[in-house]
Every structure is written in C-alpha cells, then in structure tokens.
Amino acid sequence: MDATNSDGPRPGGDDPRRDAAARPVDVLDTVASTLTEIEASAAARVVLAQLLTATLTAFTRTGSVRDPLPETAPGSPQEALSVLAGLDHLRSSLSAMDAAWQVTAEQRIRRADEQRGVPAAAQGRGANNEIALARRVSPAASSFSLASARRLVQHMPGTVDALWEGAVTAQQASTVAGALSTASPETCRRIDELIRVSPLTLHGKGHKRLRSNIDEMVQRLEPETSRERAERAARGRHLSMTPLADGMARVSAVLRGIDAVGMMSALQAEAESLRAAGAKTSVPALEADLLVDAVLARREGTASSGTAPAAEAMSTEDAARTSSAASAPDAFEGIVPAEELEATAPSEPPRRPRTTPGIEIGIVITERALFDRDDEAESAHLEGYGSIPAHIVRDTLLGRPPGHLRHDEGDHPDEEVSAFFRRLYVNPRTGDLVGMESRARAFPAGLARMIRWRDSTCRTPWCNARIRHSDHVVPYHRGGPTSYANGQGLCVRCNLLKEHGLWLLEVLTGEASSASVSTASGETSGPAQAPGSADAPPAAWVWTSPHGARGISWRPPLLHSATSTAQEPPSSEADEPPAGSPPEADPPPAPPPA
Numbered sequence: 352m353d354a355t356n357s358d359g360p361r362p363g364g365d366d367p368r369r370d371a372a373a374r375p376v377d378v379l380d381t382v383a384s385t386l387t388e389i390e391a392s393a394a395a396r397v398v399l400a401q402l403l404t405a406t407l408t409a410f411t412r413t414g415s416v417r418d419p420l421p422e423t424a425p426g427s428p429q430e431a432l433s434v435l436a437g438l439d440h441l442r443s444s445l446s447a448m449d450a451a452w453q454v455t456a457e458q459r460i461r462r463a464d465e466q467r468g469v470p471a472a473a474q475g476r477g478a479n480n481e482i483a484l485a486r487r488v489s490p491a492a493s494s495f496s497l498a499s500a501r502r503l504v505q506h507m508p509g510t511v512d513a514l515w516e517g518a519v520t521a522q523q524a525s526t527v528a529g530a531l532s533t534a535s536p537e538t539c540r541r542i543d544e545l546i547r548v549s550p551l552t553l554h555g556k557g558h559k560r561l562r563s564n565i566d567e568m569v570q571r572l573e574p575e576t577s578r579e580r581a582e583r584a585a586r587g588r589h590l591s592m593t594p595l596a597d598g599m600a601r602v603s604a605v606l607r608g609i610d611a612v613g614m615m616s617a618l619q620a621e622a623e624s625l626r627a628a629g630a631k632t633s634v635p636a637l638e639a640d641l642l643v644d645a646v647l648a649r650r651e652g653t654a655s656s657g658t659a660p661a662a663e664a665m666s667t668e669d670a671a672r673t674s675s676a677a678s679a680p681d682a683f684e685g686i687v688p689a690e691e692l693e694a695t696a697p698s699e700p701p702r703r704p705r706t707t708p709g710i711e712i713g714i715v716i717t718e719r720a721l722f723d724r725d726d727e728a729e730s731a732h733l734e735g736y737g738s739i740p741a742h743i744v745r746d747t748l749l750g751r752p753p754g755h756l757r758h759d760e761g762d763h764p765d766e767e768v769s770a771f772f773r774r775l776y777v778n779p780r781t782g783d784l785v786g787m788e789s790r791a792r793a794f795p796a797g798l799a800r801m802i803r804w805r806d807s808t809c810r811t812p813w814c815n816a817r818i819r820h821s822d823h824v825v826p827y828h829r830g831g832p833t834s835y836a837n838g839q840g841l842c843v844r845c846n847l848l849k850e851h852g853l854w855l856l857e858v859l860t861g862e863a864s865s866a867s868v869s870t871a872s873g874e875t876s877g878p879a880q881a882p883g884s885a886d887a888p889p890a891a892w893v894w895t896s897p898h899g900a901r902g903i904s905w906r907p908p909l910l911h912s913a914t915s916t917a918q919e920p921p922s923s924e925a926d927e928p929p930a931g932s933p934p935e936a937d938p939p940p941a942p943p944p945a
Contacts, residue, residue: 405444409517410437414554417899428898436900440517446524447515449486450500456482457497499528506539507531509547518550526558530565533580538572555812555891555903563737563807564907567730570740574728577740608736609747618642713804716744734804794821794833805907806840811849812894812902816842822849824856824892836888839904852897859891859903 386399410420416429416436423430461475483493503511503524510527513519527546531539542565546553553561570577585607593601604611615638622637630637713734720729720741729741794802799821809816818840825831841849891905 401448405448405515406441409440409444410434412517413437413440414517415439415901417895417901432896432898432900439520443514443517443519443521443524446521447511450503450511450514450524453482453486453497453500454504456485457501495529498532499525502528502531502539506536507543507546509543513546513550513553516550519546519553522558523553523556523561526561527565530562531569534569534573538569541572542568551903552905555894555905557808557813557815559737559815560808560907563732567738570730570738571728577727578742581740581743607743608733608739609743612733612736713800714744715804716741721745732804732807734807737807794838798833798835798838801835802838803840805835807907808840809842809845810839810892810904811841811845812904814842814845816844819843820846822846838888839892854897855895857893857895858889859893 386403389396389399391399410433413419413433413436416433418429418433420430420433420437423433457475457478460478460481464474464476465471479494479497480490482497483490486493486496488496503514507528510519510524514521514524527542531542534542545568556564588605588607590605591603593603595601606614618638618641619634621641622634625632625637626634632640714731715734716731717729720731721744727740727742730738731741731744733739733744802821803818806818808814809818820841820843822839822841823831823833824837824839827833831837888906891903894902894904
C-alpha cells in the first residue's frame, strides 16, 4: 500500500493525501516526526509507544484477512477489507488498555483518598463516577464495565494478553467477563488458562455460543453452587420496556430459559401457521401480535369473570382486538390455557404446563445427567438457548420450579408437566451426536433436526442468528452427500449470500487447510467431497470470502467435559505475539507485546 497516495475516505473532511504524490514528504514520516517531538513524561511516552505498537501490529499482522494492509493493492477490495480487519484488531488492543487503565484509575483514586484521610470504608467510593465522566458513559454502564475490567485484569491475564494481541475480540472478552460475574476467582483462572493456551478456539464464535460454552464450563467447575445460582437468577426475572422511535417500544423479558424457549417456539409455530393460511404480515410481526393478543385476551377473560378490573380504560381498537382474540380459537393455547381464562376464584390458581403441548423443544442431555440426581456438574443443551444446568431440566420434568433448593422437596400443585421426549445418543468420548445420511437432496426432517441441535446457531463465523436452513457444505451438485458430516445449519441471510461469489470452505487441519471447496457453481479449488465420514464431521471449517476475508466456524462440542485438557489448535500467524515491546509503565496500562 502506498502511504503517500490513497483514495480511502477520511472522517471529518477532505482527504489531505489526495495530492500527496506531488509532495516529497511521506505522511508516515510526518506523523512519526511529530510524535517524537512531543514533550511528555516517560510514562506518557510509554503509553504513546504502546498505542503505536498496537497500531503497527493491527495492520501488519491481521489474522482475519488473507492479505495484510502493506501487501494489498491501492484501491482494491482487499485493501478495504484489510483496513477494516486492522481497525477491529486495534479495537481489541485498545480494549485491553482501557480495562487496565480503568483498574489503574480506581486504584489511584483509592490511594488519593487514603492520603487525604478518607475513612477506609469510603475510599474509592467516587471512582466509578469519575471514570464514567472520563469515558463519557453513564455511571451504571461504567459500573458494569469496571467490574468486568477488574475481573479480567486481576484474575484473567491470559485473556487480556489475547485481547491485546487481537486473538480475542472486545465483545468476546466482555462476554467472557460477564459470564463469569458470579464465578469464583479460581474458576476464572482455570478458564483463563484454557483461553491462553488455545485462543484460536474462540475464533468465529459469536457471543451467544461463547456465553453458552462458558456457562457449561462454570457448571462443570462449580457444581456445588449451581442450584443457589439458578435459584438466585430465577428470583430476578422481570419485564422492562424501552421506548423506540415512531411510536414503537421494546418489551424485554428475563425469564426462565425453558419457559422462554417454549414461548418462542409456540409463537413461531402459530405465526408460520398464520402465514401458511394466507396472512400477509411477516412472521416476526405476527409473533409480536400473538404475544400481545395472548396477554390482553387473558386480561379480557379475567375481567369478564369478575376477577380483575374491567377493561373500560382500554382503547376501542384494543378492546376490539382482545374481544376477537377471545372469541376466536385460542392461537396461544398451551401457554395461556382456556381454564386459566375461565378462572373465577383467585384463591384457586390454574395449573399451567411447564412446556407447551404440541411444541417440540430440543434438549440434548446424557442419561447420566438425566437420572443421576447427585451429580450437579452435568449440563444439558437447550435448542435456541444453549448450555443449561442439567438439574434445571430434571426439576422441570418433575414439575418443580427450575433452580429450587434441595430443601424444597414438596409438591408444587401449580405446576404440571407436558413434555415430548426424543432420545438422542452421543459419543461418550467426543460428545458428538450420532450421525445419519440420506440419498435425498433435501435433508430429511430427522437429520435436519440433528444438525440444528448440533450447531445451535448459524454456522457462519461470528453469526448468532437462529438456524432456519440446512445447507450442504460441499454443494449437492458438486457431489456433496446429504449427510450429518456435510450438513450445517445456517440462517436465511447467510445461506443465500453464501452462494453469491466464490466463497471457499476449507477443513481446518494441522497444515492449515487441505480439502477446500467452492460454494460457487462453476469452480472448485479442491476435491468435491466431504472430509471424514457420515458420523464424523470436521472439527472446523475455514471460510474465505471472495476478496480474502477469513473466519473459522467450529463444530460446537455438545456436553463435553470442561475440565479435560484442551487440545492445542493448529498454529497460525494470528497467534504469534507481535514483535517489538515498549518499556513497561508502572503500573502497566496494558500488557506489553511479548
């Protein structure tokens, strides 16, 4: 890349480099000379040196593109992608510095309070608000950020190092720190060691899948406190509303995971049924309408029976909508049963099923976890949610509130169980589901279900969307089988865009990638066959875009042991520490490059 001539955009005004070719001075030389002339303390100069080192590393050793910025042609798509990748890498490094300096600021403010004679209990009390002002965020947001920074810096130095080197994104570090908010320091250190040894295993994982993995490891490492954590979390369920533009609002609900998955499955099934019957409204909008109708229909039903205030205060439109919903067949039957609408005495609460009749919810669980009541370390996998403690599944099937404490062994007359079971068997060594294969082009329902349960979320790197399509990794017209190994779950958007251009999918191996295939219809860069066997899908696919952006899509390990020794992933340039190290400040504002 030519440092004196670029057609790239510049925020805030015209590009001063547009006529740089007519000037003999290189822009990098000008910036470097300006920095060296800055008069500042030694510690301040170290901070600037670290920033420059992070910038140099981000744009010369970027791991998420094939070609780093200096090796791209000016004005090419590769140049633009490498700039974006470098900025993301730099953002990770700056996040590491930000976390370190938040902790440093808190410690210095606490020491200043001590020198002023502030009582020990009040020392550092105002640090959070001062940090919030300096970072231009709200005190509440600053409090959460400071707690995460403290956890990372004090107990997870390996994760901070990976963040500084760009091997972990800022969002991933935030997700890890948030998932460990109730974990012990020892658990934080053990998970940090896994990340330090194998940072590549986090590549391509969106925050939903990563959060599920961390939750499963915490469950394995801290089984003795699992029920207390679940019970404490269940007490915090609530609703909130956020006003949006144009007369809209967002209603958020913090619910028990199994209840939330059952509710979303019922809403989706009914919305798709309405679409199939000719409704023109989109499925997401229909889901929202069904939720509103179910709640307001319940209120209308209880008001007519005298158990709740009448609905005179409702608008004409709302009254008409709830009346029609109450007179029509209950579209939300199972979540709001008819007997609940017809209840006449508040002293006799209706019994409600924990799961919705007619709605299938995928739960992957081992027989040991299902029947061994004394093993609290096991986890299950809930479709559409992720990892969940196995004792919550057991309690739900027994009609008890998830997360109840062991001393609470009485019956719960307001709970009854309505569940449909499908037995799934996993490999006891790898934790993989047993595979299937079909000669049909379309994935059979059972095989598609297994792929969906295995992949959990869209397999495109970094995507967190719900799986809607079953896709052939090696295209069917190129000889790819309709098999468990050659199948992957994708969202609608990713499945459609995957066929746009020459996207390459390669198997991640010790030699980087050996069997590569093209998703375009005309070309292939390797053998058109799926590696492995029908019941042994590859551990990861390397995705490469038509212009060189790269990402890794790992096969989610289901119900694996979090305490087992982590396997060393294939080495890559992205994992090597950057060269050059500025002097370390006291206290260090960020981990210096190795």
